[in-house]
Amino acid sequence: MRPRLAERLGLSGILLLGFALRVYHLGADSLWYDETVSALLARKSLAAMWAHTALDIHPPLYYALLHGWRVGAGGSEFSLAFFSLWFSVAGIALTASLGRRLFGPGTGLLAAFLAAINPFGIWYAQEVRMYTLGLFLTLLLLKFVLDFLHSRQRFSGALVGYALVAALLLWTLYYAAFTLMALNLVLIPWLWRRWPRQLGPWLAAQVAALLLYLPWLPHALHQALHPPVPPWRESLTLGPLLLRVAREGSTALALGQSIDAGRWWLVGALALAAGAGALRPGGQRGRVGLLWALLLGPLLIILFISQTITPLYHVRYLNVYSGPWPLLVAAGLAALWERGKLPGQVLSAGLLGLLLLGSGLSLRNYHTQRFQYEAADDLRGAIAALDDHLGPNDAILIDAGYLYPAFSYYWPGTVGWMGRLDDDPPAVPVQAGPVVALAGFVDGAPDIGWGDPSSDFYAISQQRTEAQLSQLFREHNMVWLLRGYDTVNDPNGVIRAWLENNAQLIYDQAFAGQTYVRVQGWQQAPLAPAIGLSVAFEDNIHLLGYDMVPIPPQPHQPLRLTLHWQATATPERSYKIFVHWLTADWQKIAQADLLPGFGALPTSSWPAGQPISSNFVLRAPAQLASGSYRIIAGLYDAETGAPLPLLSGETQVVLWEGP
Numbered sequence: 001m002r003p004r005l006a007e008r009l010g011l012s013g014i015l016l017l018g019f020a021l022r023v024y025h026l027g028a029d030s031l032w033y034d035e036t037v038s039a040l041l042a043r044k045s046l047a048a049m050w051a052h053t054a055l056d057i058h059p060p061l062y063y064a065l066l067h068g069w070r071v072g073a074g075g076s077e078f079s080l081a082f083f084s085l086w087f088s089v090a091g092i093a094l095t096a097s098l099g100r101r102l103f104g105p106g107t108g109l110l111a112a113f114l115a116a117i118n119p120f121g122i123w124y125a126q127e128v129r130m131y132t133l134g135l136f137l138t139l140l141l142l143k144f145v146l147d148f149l150h151s152r153q154r155f156s157g158a159l160v161g162y163a164l165v166a167a168l169l170l171w172t173l174y175y176a177a178f179t180l181m182a183l184n185l186v187l188i189p190w191l192w193r194r195w196p197r198q199l200g201p202w203l204a205a206q207v208a209a210l211l212l213y214l215p216w217l218p219h220a221l222h223q224a225l226h227p228p229v230p231p232w233r234e235s236l237t238l239g240p241l242l243l244r245v246a247r248e249g250s251t252a253l254a255l256g257q258s259i260d261a262g263r264w265w266l267v268g269a270l271a272l273a274a275g276a277g278a279l280r281p282g283g284q285r286g287r288v289g290l291l292w293a294l295l296l297g298p299l300l301i302i303l304f305i306s307q308t309i310t311p312l313y314h315v316r317y318l319n320v321y322s323g324p325w326p327l328l329v330a331a332g333l334a335a336l337w338e339r340g341k342l343p344g345q346v347l348s349a350g351l352l353g354l355l356l357l358g359s360g361l362s363l364r365n366y367h368t369q370r371f372q373y374e375a376a377d378d379l380r381g382a383i384a385a386l387d388d389h390l391g392p393n394d395a396i397l398i399d400a401g402y403l404y405p406a407f408s409y410y411w412p413g414t415v416g417w418m419g420r421l422d423d424d425p426p427a428v429p430v431q432a433g434p435v436v437a438l439a440g441f442v443d444g445a446p447d448i449g450w451g452d453p454s455s456d457f458y459a460i461s462q463q464r465t466e467a468q469l470s471q472l473f474r475e476h477n478m479v480w481l482l483r484g485y486d487t488v489n490d491p492n493g494v495i496r497a498w499l500e501n502n503a504q505l506i507y508d509q510a511f512a513g514q515t516y517v518r519v520q521g522w523q524q525a526p527l528a529p530a531i532g533l534s535v536a537f538e539d540n541i542h543l544l545g546y547d548m549v550p551i552p553p554q555p556h557q558p559l560r561l562t563l564h565w566q567a568t569a570t571p572e573r574s575y576k577i578f579v580h581w582l583t584a585d586w587q588k589i590a591q592a593d594l595l596p597g598f599g600a601l602p603t604s605s606w607p608a609g610q611p612i613s614s615n616f617v618l619r620a621p622a623q624l625a626s627g628s629y630r631i632i633a634g635l636y637d638a639e640t641g642a643p644l645p646l647l648s649g650e651t652q653v654v655l656w657e658g659p
Contacts, residue, residue: 148202379410
């Protein structure tokens with residue numbers, strides 16, 4: 001087989017492997033908060049998206065591209081993540097090309113293989129964010145820089161390509177500025193010493209890139225000089241910060257974020273040490289140094305700013321700068337092997353084996369959730385729990401309020417009103433959907449979110465927060481709390497404390513993820529039912545009425561029902577409530593059997609005279625046609641299953657019937 005054909009076949013196999021590793025389980029997990037922001041912005045018009053990102057922490061290019069992708073490919077988790085996957089696989093091909101150019105075809109294939117199996121790359125290839133686009137553009141930028149250095153011409157098409165890609169990088173990520181800064185800190189002195197004739201064109205290319213970025217530059221400067229929220233990243237002194245970066249960063253570059261850095265950081269460090277071995281004497285030393293500058297230069301700038309101005313470091317941003325890593329490691333492994341001595345070859349093969357083993361374990365952890373750090377929040381499950389328990393006259397409080405993109409993406413129905421807790425919601429009919437209030441930064445600085453009423457971030461006083469919570473409970477039967485990141489915007493736990501002191505916890509469920517997302521149902525005194533009844537059961541139980549939406553029941557909408565009860569004396573036994581959705585000829589469509597208050601309000605504990613309410617959500621089969629229905633309810637003994645009769649002798653109540 002001819003070498004060139006073998007190389008092409010090898011690259012094809014590597015690309016297929018990289019694609020398979022990235023498409024496996026794609027879209028299976030819930031989107032986490034940042035991803036739901038991407039999904040929300042992709043839904044907006046380009047003008048609305050532009051306005052939103054002017055108040056956000058990332059520029060608009062990725063969101064604009066995702067908007068176009070969504071129009072053609074749909075907005076499912078799989079489709080949105082596939083957009084990131086595409087750039088990741090393209091980055092593998094570009095890695096092979098750069099590796100071949102710098103070190104030869106064999107090293108190029110090895111670099112592509114390392115990129116294909118790299119858990120750090122696979123993680124972000126499955127995330128609905130801009131990091132794989134940023135990495136791809138960084139590799140493309142490197143290609144144009146090499147073209148420029150190779151041409152030795154005053155002006156070339158490579159500089160045009162560089163200026164365009166540099167501008168695209170800035171339009172994708174604010175952190176891309178550190179890549180350009182590191183590149184210029186290395187190349188300007190180099191060009192001055194070696195090719196003074198090229199320094200002017202190089203500086204002209206920087207100006208061109210800046211001019212292409214000029215429309216967004218005011219927003220970028222506003223973000224940098226006056227951030228809309230206080231720094232949320234941990235501030236560390238230099239020693240602990242360097243130790244964290246060394247262990248966490250080296251592990252992430254080599255084996256991703258889903259493996260224990262405390263045990264595996266040495267493998268990442270050895271891989272970087274092997275990359276240092278690529279700095280051999282010869283004509284390629286300068287270009288290898290350029291790779292190191294692109295890999296470590298932005299990180300060093302971030303660390304400097306983190307120590308002198310504001311904390312900026314987060315391991316995820318290393319992914320954008322990680323393009324040189326497989327090139328350097330592949331070159332180092334090849335250099336060890338090519339020395340022809342057994343110790344070097346053993347070291348090369350052994351390190352490659354450790355990278356394969358660690359990558360396999362990391363990917364296993366990633367796909368089986370056997371890790372804690374950076375585990376994705378199950379926001380999909382949390383919103384589904386809200387959907388399964390929300391009553392017709394209940395409200396939803398989202399704390400922190402900026403979790404609303406997750407709610408907007410996953411909520412399957414309509415919303416009657418969504419706005420700040422600080423606002424007074426207008427009167428909306430219950431059939432329009434729930435009222436959704438977004439909590440703010442309690443006692444935060446007035447300039448949070450720049451004081452802009454359209455910002456996702458806003459300050460609210462403790463007094464105003466408590467007053468608005470009281471208002472929510474006066475107007476709604478229950479208030480459901482979607483809680484996540486709440487220690488950021490409510491560090492003193494004002495909302496939690498108020499709820500614990502002024503309402504009863506009826507429902508509480510935690511969901512997987514690093515931010516401990518919870519869904520809680522809170523209630524004060526239930527409101528009077530919209531539809532009144534007076535139905536007496538045995539054992540001192542009375543059905544006072546119910547709330548129901550939609551009326552009449554619709555086959556393609558969940559039927560939300562709240563039953564209101566009262567005991568004239570505490571019942572002797574614990575009963576379950578049943579609700580059946582039936583056709584006109586008494587064929588069962590759906591049913592729900594629950595202890596009152598999701599088990600928190602057993603009938604055997606009902607105080608005499610106290611109103612009690614309990615929610616039910618029934619769903620009809622998708623193929624059900626419209627028609628006439630009836631809704632019935634009743635109680636039965638939770639232990640024996642024996643029905644509790646009405647005083648009239650019947651065992652069920654017809655709540656509603658009709659077309």
